[in-house]
Amino acid sequence: MEISNYLQIKKKLPGNVNLLAVSKGFSSEEIKTIINEGQTDFGESRFQEALEKQLILKDLKKIKWHFIGRVQSNKIRKIVQNFEYIHSVDSYEKLLKISNISFEEQKNPLIMLQVKFSDDPNKGGFNPKELTENWDQIMQFKSIKIKGLMTINPRGLSSTDNIKLFKKCRVLADSLKLKDCSMGMSGDWKEAIEAGSTWLRLGSIIFGNRTY
Numbered sequence: 001m002e003i004s005n006y007l008q009i010k011k012k013l014p015g016n017v018n019l020l021a022v023s024k025g026f027s028s029e030e031i032k033t034i035i036n037e038g039q040t041d042f043g044e045s046r047f048q049e050a051l052e053k054q055l056i057l058k059d060l061k062k063i064k065w066h067f068i069g070r071v072q073s074n075k076i077r078k079i080v081q082n083f084e085y086i087h088s089v090d091s092y093e094k095l096l097k098i099s100n101i102s103f104e105e106q107k108n109p110l111i112m113l114q115v116k117f118s119d120d121p122n123k124g125g126f127n128p129k130e131l132t133e134n135w136d137q138i139m140q141f142k143s144i145k146i147k148g149l150m151t152i153n154p155r156g157l158s159s160t161d162n163i164k165l166f167k168k169c170r171v172l173a174d175s176l177k178l179k180d181c182s183m184g185m186s187g188d189w190k191e192a193i194e195a196g197s198t199w200l201r202l203g204s205i206i207f208g209n210r211t212y
């Protein structure tokens with residue numbers, strides 16, 4: 001990995017933009033190299049892979065683990081037990097289950113709700129209109145803290161179109177009085193900052209190319 005990429009990006013970030021280092025596909029040793037540079041937040045999308053690294057790094061109490069992968073219903077308890085943030089909650093049913101399990105486990109995960117702003121059949125997420133309509137009910141779910149919205153833009157958009165889509169996420173988050181927008185990956189992070197992202201999720205631009 002190129003530590004210089006990491007350092008350069010960090011230097012460019014406005015003060016209100018957080019950097020989530022997406023370490024899926026990379027080892028605990030690689031994670032440690034940027035922990036030494038002050039990185040605290042790490043994102044993983046495969047549960048089993050994440051647990052192995054968490055075990056190795058368990059003495060580094062400063063690390064905050066974020067789950068960013070598809071939330072499978074039968075893994076929710078394990079996710080709640082092992083992650084401080086969940087960025088990828090994509091349905092009402094899963095949110096309710098996370099809430100109930102968090103209550104049982106006496107955990108208070110920080111949640112980003114994944115919202116879908118384009119018709120990509122391969123991506124899940126809340127429909128923006130339905131989210132707004134159900135908001136009062138969602139706010140009553142106990143034991144969770146909804147911090148913001150998360151979105152993934154389709155690949156290959158122009159810079160202008162990326163900004164337009166990201167801004168929809170920012171506008172919806174503002175209308176729901178949510179501070180955070182988890183948006184922007186290696187290919188579109190500059191656009192995400194321009195549109196008001198507060199959490200960039202960066203993998204390959206920091207760690208190099210993944211094998212998956």
Ligand SMILES: *Cc1c(COP(=O)(O)O)cnc(C)c1O
Nearest residue numbers: 022045068185186201202203204
């Ligand atoms: C893999 C992944 C990322 C990081 O992607 P890069 O293009 O490598 O920066 C960000 N968000 C999610 C949800 C991912 O699965």
